Amino acid sequence: DFLHALDEVKPLFGVAEEELGKCIRGGILHFSSYIENILDEGRLYINQVRKPDSTPLLSVVLHGPPGSGKTALAAKMAMDSDFPFIKLLSPEDMVGFNEMQKIQQLDRTFRDAYKSPLSVIVIDNIELLVDWVPIGPRFSNSVLVALKVLLGKQPPKDRRLLIFATTTERSVLQQLDLYPRFDAEIAVPNVNSQQELGHILQQSGAFDDRAIHQTLGDIQEMTGSQEVGVGIKKILTGIETAKQDEDMAGRFARVMGQAIAARGYE
Amino acid sequence: DFLHALDEVKPLFGVAEEELGKCIRGGILHFSSYIENILDEGRLYINQVRKPDSTPLLSVVLHGPPGSGKTALAAKMAMDSDFPFIKLLSPEDMVGFNEMQKIQQLDRTFRDAYKSPLSVIVIDNIELLVDWVPIGPRFSNSVLVALKVLLGKQPPKDRRLLIFATTTERSVLQQLDLYPRFDAEIAVPNVNSQQELGHILQQSGAFDDRAIHQTLGDIQEMTGSQEVGVGIKKILTGIETAKQDEDMAGRFARVMGQAIAARGYE
Amino acid sequence: DFLHALDEVKPLFGVAEEELGKCIRGGILHFSSYIENILDEGRLYINQVRKPDSTPLLSVVLHGPPGSGKTALAAKMAMDSDFPFIKLLSPEDMVGFNEMQKIQQLDRTFRDAYKSPLSVIVIDNIELLVDWVPIGPRFSNSVLVALKVLLGKQPPKDRRLLIFATTTERSVLQQLDLYPRFDAEIAVPNVNSQQELGHILQQSGAFDDRAIHQTLGDIQEMTGSQEVGVGIKKILTGIETAKQDEDMAGRFARVMGQAIAARGYE
Amino acid sequence: DFLHALDEVKPLFGVAEEELGKCIRGGILHFSSYIENILDEGRLYINQVRKPDSTPLLSVVLHGPPGSGKTALAAKMAMDSDFPFIKLLSPEDMVGFNEMQKIQQLDRTFRDAYKSPLSVIVIDNIELLVDWVPIGPRFSNSVLVALKVLLGKQPPKDRRLLIFATTTERSVLQQLDLYPRFDAEIAVPNVNSQQELGHILQQSGAFDDRAIHQTLGDIQEMTGSQEVGVGIKKILTGIETAKQDEDMAGRFARVMGQAIAARGYE
Amino acid sequence: DFLHALDEVKPLFGVAEEELGKCIRGGILHFSSYIENILDEGRLYINQVRKPDSTPLLSVVLHGPPGSGKTALAAKMAMDSDFPFIKLLSPEDMVGFNEMQKIQQLDRTFRDAYKSPLSVIVIDNIELLVDWVPIGPRFSNSVLVALKVLLGKQPPKDRRLLIFATTTERSVLQQLDLYPRFDAEIAVPNVNSQQELGHILQQSGAFDDRAIHQTLGDIQEMTGSQEVGVGIKKILTGIETAKQDEDMAGRFARVMGQAIAARGYE
Amino acid sequence: DFLHALDEVKPLFGVAEEELGKCIRGGILHFSSYIENILDEGRLYINQVRKPDSTPLLSVVLHGPPGSGKTALAAKMAMDSDFPFIKLLSPEDMVGFNEMQKIQQLDRTFRDAYKSPLSVIVIDNIELLVDWVPIGPRFSNSVLVALKVLLGKQPPKDRRLLIFATTTERSVLQQLDLYPRFDAEIAVPNVNSQQELGHILQQSGAFDDRAIHQTLGDIQEMTGSQEVGVGIKKILTGIETAKQDEDMAGRFARVMGQAIAARGYE
Ligand SMILES: Nc1ncnc2c1ncn2[C@@H]1O[C@H](COP(=O)(O)OP(=O)(O)OP(=O)(O)O)[C@@H](O)[C@H]1O
Ligand SMILES: Nc1ncnc2c1ncn2[C@@H]1O[C@H](COP(=O)(O)OP(=O)(O)OP(=O)(O)O)[C@@H](O)[C@H]1O
Ligand SMILES: Nc1ncnc2c1ncn2[C@@H]1O[C@H](COP(=O)(O)OP(=O)(O)OP(=O)(O)O)[C@@H](O)[C@H]1O
Ligand SMILES: Nc1ncnc2c1ncn2[C@@H]1O[C@H](COP(=O)(O)OP(=O)(O)OP(=O)(O)O)[C@@H](O)[C@H]1O
Ligand SMILES: Nc1ncnc2c1ncn2[C@@H]1O[C@H](COP(=O)(O)OP(=O)(O)OP(=O)(O)O)[C@@H](O)[C@H]1O
Ligand SMILES: Nc1ncnc2c1ncn2[C@@H]1O[C@H](COP(=O)(O)OP(=O)(O)OP(=O)(O)O)[C@@H](O)[C@H]1O
Ligand SMILES: [Mg+2]
Ligand SMILES: [Mg+2]
Ligand SMILES: [Mg+2]
Ligand SMILES: [Mg+2]
Ligand SMILES: [Mg+2]
Ligand SMILES: [Mg+2]
Known part of the structure; x- marks a missing residue:
C-alpha cells in the first residue's frame, strides 16, 4: 500500500x-x-x-x-x-x-x-x-x-x-x-491592518459596507487596537462561520477577537 | 489479531x-x-x-x-x-x-x-x-x-x-x-459552583432537599470555600459511592472534599 | 515460551x-x-x-x-x-x-x-x-x-x-x-508508632512481654524517637532474623534501628 | 553460540x-x-x-x-x-x-x-x-x-x-x-589502617618485619597520613608487582602511594 | 537500488x-x-x-x-x-x-x-x-x-x-x-572587502565600471560598512539574479544587503 | 563480509x-x-x-x-x-x-x-x-x-x-x-621542552645544527615560550612537510607554531 x-x-x-x-x-x-x-x-x-x-x-x-x-x-x-x-x-x-x-x-x-x-x-x-x-x-x-x-x-x-x-x-x-x-x-505576511481586513470582507461578497463598518468597529473595541495579525486562511473560514449566525457581524467580530487574542499562543 | x-x-x-x-x-x-x-x-x-x-x-x-x-x-x-x-x-x-x-x-x-x-x-x-x-x-x-x-x-x-x-x-x-x-x-468547564452541584444532586434523584442542603454545607465547611471545580464524571461516580454508605450525605461530602483537595495534583 | x-x-x-x-x-x-x-x-x-x-x-x-x-x-x-x-x-x-x-x-x-x-x-x-x-x-x-x-x-x-x-x-x-x-x-500506612509495633511483636508469638518492653526501649534509645515508620513486611522478616540470634531482643532492635535509619534513602 | x-x-x-x-x-x-x-x-x-x-x-x-x-x-x-x-x-x-x-x-x-x-x-x-x-x-x-x-x-x-x-x-x-x-x-570495608595493611603484608610472606616497617613508613611519609583506604584486591596485586622490583619495599610504597592518591577519582 | x-x-x-x-x-x-x-x-x-x-x-x-x-x-x-x-x-x-x-x-x-x-x-x-x-x-x-x-x-x-x-x-x-x-x-575565507567584491563583479562581465561603482556605493550605504563577509557562491548567484532585473545595480545591491544582514543568523 | x-x-x-x-x-x-x-x-x-x-x-x-x-x-x-x-x-x-x-x-x-x-x-x-x-x-x-x-x-x-x-x-x-x-x-608525555624537540630534529637527519638552532629560535619567538607540548607523531609529520618547502626551517617553525597554538582546542 x-x-x-x-x-x-x-x-x-x-x-x-x-x-x-x-x-x-x-x-x-x-x-x-x-x-x-x-x-x-x-x-x-x-x-x-x-x-x-x-x-x-x-x-x-x-x-x-x-x-x-x-x-x-x-x-x-x-x-x-x-x-x-x-x-x-x-x-x-x-x-x-x-x-x-x-x-x-x-x-x-x-x-x-x-x-x-x-x-x-x-x-x-x-x-x-x-x-x-x-x-x-x-x-x-x-x-x-x-x-x-x-x-x-x-x-x-x-x-x-x-x-x-x-x-x-x-x-x-x-x-x-x-x-x-x-x-x-x-x-509572506499576515493580514495586519483593519484596512486590509476590510478589503477582504468586501471581496468576500458576504458583508455590505455597513456590516463591514460595524464588525471592524466591534473588533477594534474588543481588542483595543487597530492591529489584526491573523492569517488569510482563518479569516476566510471565519467569514463562513459568521454566515451561519443570525448576527453575522457580531459573530465575525467574536471569531476575530478570539483569533487575535490567540496569537500569543502560536 | x-x-x-x-x-x-x-x-x-x-x-x-x-x-x-x-x-x-x-x-x-x-x-x-x-x-x-x-x-x-x-x-x-x-x-x-x-x-x-x-x-x-x-x-x-x-x-x-x-x-x-x-x-x-x-x-x-x-x-x-x-x-x-x-x-x-x-x-x-x-x-x-x-x-x-x-x-x-x-x-x-x-x-x-x-x-x-x-x-x-x-x-x-x-x-x-x-x-x-x-x-x-x-x-x-x-x-x-x-x-x-x-x-x-x-x-x-x-x-x-x-x-x-x-x-x-x-x-x-x-x-x-x-x-x-x-x-x-x-x-468544557468543570462543575464549579455549589449551585451547579446542587442541580446535579437534585437531578440524580438520590438526595432529597434536606440531604442536599446538609451535604453542600458539609463540603463548604470542609473546604472552607464555595468553589467546587470537579468534573461531572467524578461527581456522578461519587453519588453512587455515597449511596452505598448509611451516612449518604456525610460520605458524599467526604468524597467531594477529597476530590476538591486533589485538584492541586491534577 | x-x-x-x-x-x-x-x-x-x-x-x-x-x-x-x-x-x-x-x-x-x-x-x-x-x-x-x-x-x-x-x-x-x-x-x-x-x-x-x-x-x-x-x-x-x-x-x-x-x-x-x-x-x-x-x-x-x-x-x-x-x-x-x-x-x-x-x-x-x-x-x-x-x-x-x-x-x-x-x-x-x-x-x-x-x-x-x-x-x-x-x-x-x-x-x-x-x-x-x-x-x-x-x-x-x-x-x-x-x-x-x-x-x-x-x-x-x-x-x-x-x-x-x-x-x-x-x-x-x-x-x-x-x-x-x-x-x-x-x-496504606507504615507501622508508625511503638504501640503498633508492640502489637505486632505480641501477635508474632516470638517475644514475651519483657522482651517486647526491652526491645522497644532499645529501639527508642537508638533512634532517639518514638516514631517507627517501617513497613509490616520488613518487620515480619526482622522478627525471623532476630529469632536466629541468641540475643533476640537486641538483634531485633538493631535490625529495626537500621531500617528506621534507612528511611531517608528510600 | x-x-x-x-x-x-x-x-x-x-x-x-x-x-x-x-x-x-x-x-x-x-x-x-x-x-x-x-x-x-x-x-x-x-x-x-x-x-x-x-x-x-x-x-x-x-x-x-x-x-x-x-x-x-x-x-x-x-x-x-x-x-x-x-x-x-x-x-x-x-x-x-x-x-x-x-x-x-x-x-x-x-x-x-x-x-x-x-x-x-x-x-x-x-x-x-x-x-x-x-x-x-x-x-x-x-x-x-x-x-x-x-x-x-x-x-x-x-x-x-x-x-x-x-x-x-x-x-x-x-x-x-x-x-x-x-x-x-x-x-564490605577497604583496608583502612596501616595496622591492617601490616597484617596483610605479614600474611603474604613476601616481606620480613623490617621491610614491612620500612614500606609502611614510606607510605605514611608519601601520603602524609595514616589512612589507607585501598581494596584488598589491589593490595595483593601490588605485592606481586613489588616482588619483581629489586627495591621491593620502595616499589610497594610507590604502588600504594599511587593507589591512595587515585582514590579521589574512583 | x-x-x-x-x-x-x-x-x-x-x-x-x-x-x-x-x-x-x-x-x-x-x-x-x-x-x-x-x-x-x-x-x-x-x-x-x-x-x-x-x-x-x-x-x-x-x-x-x-x-x-x-x-x-x-x-x-x-x-x-x-x-x-x-x-x-x-x-x-x-x-x-x-x-x-x-x-x-x-x-x-x-x-x-x-x-x-x-x-x-x-x-x-x-x-x-x-x-x-x-x-x-x-x-x-x-x-x-x-x-x-x-x-x-x-x-x-x-x-x-x-x-x-x-x-x-x-x-x-x-x-x-x-x-x-x-x-x-x-x-577558506569569505569575500570580505569591497575591493574583492569589485574584482568579482569585473570578472563576471555583467557590470561595467560605472555600474560596479554604483552598486558598491549602494551596498556600503545600505549596510553602513565596508565589510562584506559573504561567500563567493552566493555572490555569483546574486549576479545572475540581478541580471533579470531592469535595475541590475540596484537589485544586486539589495541582494547583497540581505545576504550581509543575514550573516548574523548563519 | x-x-x-x-x-x-x-x-x-x-x-x-x-x-x-x-x-x-x-x-x-x-x-x-x-x-x-x-x-x-x-x-x-x-x-x-x-x-x-x-x-x-x-x-x-x-x-x-x-x-x-x-x-x-x-x-x-x-x-x-x-x-x-x-x-x-x-x-x-x-x-x-x-x-x-x-x-x-x-x-x-x-x-x-x-x-x-x-x-x-x-x-x-x-x-x-x-x-x-x-x-x-x-x-x-x-x-x-x-x-x-x-x-x-x-x-x-x-x-x-x-x-x-x-x-x-x-x-x-x-x-x-x-x-x-x-x-x-x-x-605517555608529549614532547614538552625545546631540548627534547632539538633531539628529535637531530635524530631526524633532515636538519643541520644551524637549522635546528634557527627553527627553535623562531618557534620560541612565535609562541613567546619555551614550552612545546606537541605529540611526537605531529612533529615527525611536520618535519616531512617542512622538507617540501624551500625555507625548511621557517616552514617547520610555522607548522609547530600552529600545532602549539592549537593545543587549546584539543
Ligand atoms: N493573497 C492571498 N495569498 C494567499 N492565499 C490567499 C490569498 N487570498 C486568498 N487566499 C486563500 O487563502 C488560503 C491560504 O491558505 P494556505 O494553505 O495557502 O496558507 P498557508 O500559509 O500555507 O497555511 P499553513 O500555515 O497552514 O500551511 C488559500 O485557500 C488561498 O486560496
Ligand atoms: N452536561 C454534561 N456534559 C457532559 N457530560 C455529562 C453531562 N451531564 C452528565 N454527563 C455525563 O458525565 C460523563 C462525562 O464523562 P466524559 O467521559 O464525557 O468526560 P471527559 O471529559 O471526556 O473525561 P476524560 O477527561 O476522562 O476523557 C458522561 O457519562 C456523561 O453522560
Ligand atoms: N495488616 C496487614 N496489612 C498488610 N499486610 C499484612 C498485615 N499484617 C500482616 N501482613 C503481611 O505483611 C506482608 C505485607 O507484604 P506486601 O507484599 O503485601 O507489602 P507491599 O506493600 O505490597 O510491598 P511492596 O512495596 O514490596 O509491593 C504480607 O506477607 C502480609 O501477609
Ligand atoms: N578478607 C578478605 N575479604 C575478601 N577478599 C579477600 C580477603 N582476603 C583476601 N581476599 C582476596 O582478595 C580478593 C578480593 O577480590 P574480589 O574480586 O572479591 O573483590 P571485589 O570487591 O568483588 O572486587 P570488584 O569491586 O572488582 O568486584 C580475592 O582474590 C580474595 O581471595
Ligand atoms: N576563488 C574561488 N574559490 C572557490 N570557488 C570559486 C572561486 N571563484 C569562483 N568559485 C566558484 O564558486 C563556487 C563555490 O562553491 P562551493 O560549492 O565550492 O562552495 P562551498 O564552500 O563548498 O559551499 P558549501 O558551504 O555549500 O559546501 C563554485 O561554483 C566555484 O566554481
Ligand atoms: N619515543 C617514542 N615514543 C612513541 N612513538 C615514537 C617515539 N619515537 C618515535 N615514535 C613514532 O611516533 C609515532 C607515534 O604515533 P602513535 O600512533 O604511537 O601515537 P598515539 O599516541 O598512539 O596516537 P593517537 O593518539 O593518534 O592514537 C609512531 O610512528 C612511532 O614510531
Ligand atoms: Mg501551507
Ligand atoms: Mg473523554
Ligand atoms: Mg506489593
Ligand atoms: Mg566483585
Ligand atoms: Mg561544499
Ligand atoms: Mg594510538
Whole structure:
C-alpha cells in the first residue's frame, strides 16, 4: 500500500495542475500591495532559472505565520512558470511514511526533475516534512539532512531546477540550520491592518459596507487596537462561520477577537 | 489479531450509533447554561460544513479538565448532525497498536470519510492518542505529525468533513503546537459552583432537599470555600459511592472534599 | 515460551485463589484501627460495583511505602468480593516480556473480564509494570498509556468491573499523571508508632512481654524517637532474623534501628 | 553460540563449587575483626532461610568500594551454606548477551532455584549486570526492573531462597532504587589502617618485619597520613608487582602511594 | 537500488574527472591573493605524499563559512595532483543511505585507495556526512567514529594516501573532536572587502565600471560598512539574479544587503 | 563480509608481528629519559605475569595526549614480551562493526588468549572502541560494559594474561569509570621542552645544527615560550612537510607554531 504510494510519482514532463489547483481553492485576493510584489519576485526567479546560461539550481523559501497563504502563493508561482516538470512535495501525501520512505520520495522526485530541462519542485511545509515539533525540539534528523543535501546538489548538465519551499516563521529555518541553504527568501505576511481586513470582507461578497463598518468597529473595541495579525486562511473560514449566525457581524467580530487574542499562543 | 482490528472500520455511510451512545451513558445534565451554549456552538459548525458553498474542512477542539464531559458532548454533537458518515476514533480501540498502526488507522478513517459527501470524525483524547506523558514531556512524534497533517488536508472535490477533537486542558494543545491547527475551540468547564452541584444532586434523584442542603454545607465547611471545580464524571461516580454508605450525605461530602483537595495534583 | 505464557490466562469465571492466597502468606495483622477501615472501604466499593443500576467501572488505587502491605490488602479485598472473575496482574508474571507483550497481556485480561458480569482485576505494582525508574525518570510510555486507556474504558453493556491497583507513594502516581484516572484512593500506612509495633511483636508469638518492653526501649534509645515508620513486611522478616540470634531482643532492635535509619534513602 | 550459552545452566541440585572457588583464589585474609563479623552475619541469614517455618525469601546485598572483597566474601558464604542449589550469576558469563538474553538467564536461574527446597543465588556485580554507567547515568532499565521483580517474588510452596548480591557503593543501590528491595545489607570495608595493611603484608610472606616497617613508613611519609583506604584486591596485586622490583619495599610504597592518591577519582 | 549504488565505486586507478569537474563549474576566480596561497599549500601536501620516503598518510581539512568555495578548491587541488586514484566522497551520493551503508561506502573507498600506490580522497561536507545538526547537537556517532578511525589508519606498505576534507567552520570540527585528527588545516575565507567584491563583479562581465561603482556605493550605504563577509557562491548567484532585473545595480545591491544582514543568523 | 572479518583472528599461539610492527614504523626515538622509564615499567609487568605463582591477570593502561606515542609504545612492549599469544585489538579493524560484533570480537579474542599459557592483548584506542564522543558525552554502553567485565575476568587455571590498553587522557578513563579497573597506569608525555624537540630534529637527519638552532629560535619567538607540548607523531609529520618547502626551517617553525597554538582546542 505504501510501496504503491511511492510509485505515484507523476508521469515525467506531466504537470501536477490538479494538486496545485487544490491549494488555491480560495483564490488569491489582492488585499495589499505586498501580494503583487511577492508574485513579481517569483517571476524574477523563474526567469533566472529559465535562461540557459544562468543559474542551474535556485532555491527560494516562502516563510510566514500559520495560514498566511504560503502554500497558495507557492502553488500560484509554480503554475505560472509553465516549466515542463512541476511537482508538489507535501507531507499530506506522506502520512504513514517512515523516514527512509520520505527520503526515497524526495530523492526520487529530484531524480525525476533532473530528467526535464526545466523543473519546479514545491516542497510544502518543511517543518512537518521533517517531523518538527517545538518541544525538545524534535525532528527527523535524516530527512533534514537529506533535504539539505538535495537543496545544494547541482543538477546534471543542461538541466535546470527551481525549488520553492514553504515553512512557518523564519526562526524554525534558522534553528534547523536551513536558512543559509536557500538562495533567496520571501516573507509572506499576515493580514495586519483593519484596512486590509476590510478589503477582504468586501471581496468576500458576504458583508455590505455597513456590516463591514460595524464588525471592524466591534473588533477594534474588543481588542483595543487597530492591529489584526491573523492569517488569510482563518479569516476566510471565519467569514463562513459568521454566515451561519443570525448576527453575522457580531459573530465575525467574536471569531476575530478570539483569533487575535490567540496569537500569543502560536 | 491487530491486523484484524485494523479492518474493523465501520461500513461506509453507516453510522457508529452504538459506540457514540456508550459515551453518553450518564446522559447530558443541564446543570448550567454553559451546556446549552456548547451544544448551540456545535450546531453552528455542523451547519457551516453542511452548506455546499461553504468550508469543506472544519476542525473544532473541545478542551477541558479530566472528566468534565468532553467526550460525551462531542459524541452528542456528532450524533445530532445526522451526517451520513460518523466515526469515533478513540485510543481505547488502539490499545497495543504501534505508532505505524495508529497512523494507518487515522489515515484509513480519513480516507473513508472522504468518500462520503458529509462526514464527522470525533478524535477522542488526543493526548492519549499521541502517547502524551507530561514527564519530559514524551509523546509519539510521528502520530502527532500525522494528526497535524490530516487536520490541514483538504478533502477531495464535493466532499465535506467536520472534525471534533477532545483533549485535556488547552496547555497541552499549545505545547504540542496543535492549537493553531484548529479552526475553532470549545472550552468544557468543570462543575464549579455549589449551585451547579446542587442541580446535579437534585437531578440524580438520590438526595432529597434536606440531604442536599446538609451535604453542600458539609463540603463548604470542609473546604472552607464555595468553589467546587470537579468534573461531572467524578461527581456522578461519587453519588453512587455515597449511596452505598448509611451516612449518604456525610460520605458524599467526604468524597467531594477529597476530590476538591486533589485538584492541586491534577 | 513467552507466547505460551500469554496463554496462561485463567479459565473464564475461574478464580485465582491460589495466586492471591500467596500474597497473604503473612496473614493480616490488625495492628491498628486503620487496617479495619481499609477493609471496610474495600467492601463499600465492591458493593457499589455489584449493584446492577450503579457504576459499571470503578478503579481504586492502594498507595503506600514499600512493604506496607498494599498487595496483601488488595488481594484480601479481591478475594472477599466473591465476584466470579478475579485476576491478579503482576509484573512477577511478566519477567522478560517486552512492552508489546505486556500490553497484550493487559488487554487480554481486560477482554476476559468484560465477559463476566462481575469482575475484579488487581494490578499489582503499577510502577514496576511500567518499568518506572526514578532516575530520569524512565518508564515504558506505551505500557503507561495502555494502562491509562484501559482504566477509563467502559465495559460493554451489563458487564461491571472493579479495578484495584497498588503502587508505592502517591507522588509516583502524580508524576505518571495516573492520579486523576482513579475513581478512589486508599492510603496504606507504615507501622508508625511503638504501640503498633508492640502489637505486632505480641501477635508474632516470638517475644514475651519483657522482651517486647526491652526491645522497644532499645529501639527508642537508638533512634532517639518514638516514631517507627517501617513497613509490616520488613518487620515480619526482622522478627525471623532476630529469632536466629541468641540475643533476640537486641538483634531485633538493631535490625529495626537500621531500617528506621534507612528511611531517608528510600 | 549465545543460545548455547543459555543452556549452560548447571544441572539441578548440583553445586557450582568450581565457579565459586575461582572467586576466592586469593583466600580470605583475616586482616581485621570486621571480616569475621561479616562471615557471622552470613551464617545468621543462612540459618534464617534454612528453618522450615521461617522466611522463604531473603535477599542480602554486600556493598563496598572496588576490589574490597565483596565477591570473595559472597562466594565464601554461599559455599559454606551447604544448600543443595548454589548458583553464581555473573556479568562475566553474559558478555555479548542482549537485554532480553540477560533477563532470560536471570529468570531461568530463579526458576531452577525454585525447584530446590533450599537455594542460594549469588548475583555478582549488580551495577555491571544492569549496564550501569555513571555518566548520565545510563543503565539497562529492563534488566533492572526484572531484578527488582525477582528480588520480591515469593518462591512456590516449600521452596526457600537466599540471595546474595554484590555491588559497589551503596549510593548506586540507592540511585537504582534497589536499596529498599533488600532485606538486609552488609558493608564490605577497604583496608583502612596501616595496622591492617601490616597484617596483610605479614600474611603474604613476601616481606620480613623490617621491610614491612620500612614500606609502611614510606607510605605514611608519601601520603602524609595514616589512612589507607585501598581494596584488598589491589593490595595483593601490588605485592606481586613489588616482588619483581629489586627495591621491593620502595616499589610497594610507590604502588600504594599511587593507589591512595587515585582514590579521589574512583 | 541502494545496494546497487554501493557498487558504483569508480574503476580502480580511474580518475573521477567528471564528478570533480562539476564542483568547479563557476571556475576559480582570483579575487584575492589568498586564493593562490591556498592552491600553493595544496601543492606542498601533494608533494609530501608523493615522495616515496615521506609521510604515507596525510589529512588536510579545508574549513570556511557556507559557500566560501571549499568544495571547489578541494576539487581543484585533487585534480591537479595527477595521482592515479582520485575519489570524491560526498553526502550527495549517499542520500537515503543508513549509517551502516555510509560507513561501508567510506570503508570501501579507503580500501580501494589502498590498492593504488598514490591516492587522493576528497571527503566533502563532513558535517553533513555525519548528519550534523546544531540543535542538540545531533549527529551520527557511528559515522563520526568510522571517520576518525579511517583518518588515522596507516595504509599498507608502499601505499600513500592524501585526504582532503571540507567542512563549515572550525568550531564544528572542534566540537566533533575531529580537529586534532587532521595533520593540517586550510582556512577558506569569505569575500570580505569591497575591493574583492569589485574584482568579482569585473570578472563576471555583467557590470561595467560605472555600474560596479554604483552598486558598491549602494551596498556600503545600505549596510553602513565596508565589510562584506559573504561567500563567493552566493555572490555569483546574486549576479545572475540581478541580471533579470531592469535595475541590475540596484537589485544586486539589495541582494547583497540581505545576504550581509543575514550573516548574523548563519 | 563482516562475518568473515570476525574469523580473521590470528592462528592460536601465532604472534601478530606484522600488525604490531606497523605501529612502530616511525621507530622509538629516545628524546627523553621518560621513554626508557616507560619501557622498563612494561618489562616489570611482563615479568610479574610470567611468574607461575604470581598474578594471573594484569591490566595496564597507557594514557596520554593525541599522537604522543601510546600505540607505538604499547606495541613495542607487547613484542618484547615474547609471550606465545600476542594480539592487537584495534578499532581500525572494526570499522562498520555494530556493537554486538565488536563485543563478539572482544570476547573471542579473550577466549583465544585463555587458551595460551601466557598472553598479551593490546587494546588500542579504548575511547574509539567504545565510540566515545565528548559531546553529550556519547559512547557505546554495551561495549564499555563488556570491556569492564573482561578487564576483571579471571583466566582459567594455569592461564596468565597481560592487557595493555591505550587511551587519550586520563579524564576520559575516569568519566567512563574505567580508571579503577586497571591494575596499573603509564602516562605517555608529549614532547614538552625545546631540548627534547632539538633531539628529535637531530635524530631526524633532515636538519643541520644551524637549522635546528634557527627553527627553535623562531618557534620560541612565535609562541613567546619555551614550552612545546606537541605529540611526537605531529612533529615527525611536520618535519616531512617542512622538507617540501624551500625555507625548511621557517616552514617547520610555522607548522609547530600552529600545532602549539592549537593545543587549546584539543
Ligand atoms: N493573497 C492571498 N495569498 C494567499 N492565499 C490567499 C490569498 N487570498 C486568498 N487566499 C486563500 O487563502 C488560503 C491560504 O491558505 P494556505 O494553505 O495557502 O496558507 P498557508 O500559509 O500555507 O497555511 P499553513 O500555515 O497552514 O500551511 C488559500 O485557500 C488561498 O486560496
Ligand atoms: N452536561 C454534561 N456534559 C457532559 N457530560 C455529562 C453531562 N451531564 C452528565 N454527563 C455525563 O458525565 C460523563 C462525562 O464523562 P466524559 O467521559 O464525557 O468526560 P471527559 O471529559 O471526556 O473525561 P476524560 O477527561 O476522562 O476523557 C458522561 O457519562 C456523561 O453522560
Ligand atoms: N495488616 C496487614 N496489612 C498488610 N499486610 C499484612 C498485615 N499484617 C500482616 N501482613 C503481611 O505483611 C506482608 C505485607 O507484604 P506486601 O507484599 O503485601 O507489602 P507491599 O506493600 O505490597 O510491598 P511492596 O512495596 O514490596 O509491593 C504480607 O506477607 C502480609 O501477609
Ligand atoms: N578478607 C578478605 N575479604 C575478601 N577478599 C579477600 C580477603 N582476603 C583476601 N581476599 C582476596 O582478595 C580478593 C578480593 O577480590 P574480589 O574480586 O572479591 O573483590 P571485589 O570487591 O568483588 O572486587 P570488584 O569491586 O572488582 O568486584 C580475592 O582474590 C580474595 O581471595
Ligand atoms: N576563488 C574561488 N574559490 C572557490 N570557488 C570559486 C572561486 N571563484 C569562483 N568559485 C566558484 O564558486 C563556487 C563555490 O562553491 P562551493 O560549492 O565550492 O562552495 P562551498 O564552500 O563548498 O559551499 P558549501 O558551504 O555549500 O559546501 C563554485 O561554483 C566555484 O566554481
Ligand atoms: N619515543 C617514542 N615514543 C612513541 N612513538 C615514537 C617515539 N619515537 C618515535 N615514535 C613514532 O611516533 C609515532 C607515534 O604515533 P602513535 O600512533 O604511537 O601515537 P598515539 O599516541 O598512539 O596516537 P593517537 O593518539 O593518534 O592514537 C609512531 O610512528 C612511532 O614510531
Ligand atoms: Mg501551507
Ligand atoms: Mg473523554
Ligand atoms: Mg506489593
Ligand atoms: Mg566483585
Ligand atoms: Mg561544499
Ligand atoms: Mg594510538
